[in-house]
Amino acid sequence: QSVLTQPPSVSEAPRQRVTISCSGSSSNIGNNAVHWYQQFPGEAPKLLIYYDDLLPSGVSDRFSGSKSGTSASLAISGLQSEDEADYFCAAWDDTLNSYVFGTGTKVTVL
């Protein structure tokens, strides 16, 4: 049962921009770093954003992350068909003493 809330799906035309929200609480997002993962069908998740807004080496700068209070966001600009995937946020939760994940958002390129 996911603790962080994301929209189930977002869709947009190619070359447009989409934003995925991730809502939590003071015990997770409000007090700890948020990390984002991209997952293609049949594959393991892959790190996309770490420490709220940092890009790992090799990740396109069309991806960006931000955080404010108990919510975080992932933005994808210049949307491409290869961006069609599921996206998850995650953070450590101080109350649960556990990592918690978002419910996941499926991105569709129209």
Add this chain to the structure above:
Amino acid sequence: QVQLQQSGPGLVKPSQTLSLTCAISGDSVSSNGAAWNWIRQSPSRGLEWLGRTYYRSRWHTDYAISVKSRITINSDTSKNQFSLHLTSVTPEDTAVYYCTRVGGNLGNWFDPWGQGTTVIVSS
């Protein structure tokens, strides 16, 4: 470059123990700068962190509340690997299981991930 290779059965009978192993290359299971985690994913429960083991002068383990009474994560330094054991499984434990690494601070990100093992609990 760290790589994780999972192994273990894909079918487990109800009430039995689910056991999976994750072999590490490019790092050490006893590294003071890493923690070794198990995560599972199912349509009903989404992504769920199960627990971790790490070495900081001595071995530590942390487990998710949801499985705390049934889970053991241990390490084998001679083989540079770590394992998941989940007892008394039910069909609810059917999921894709992943091993993964956290580097640096314990609340950091998961990277890399193992290839995943689909485990079905069925008689």
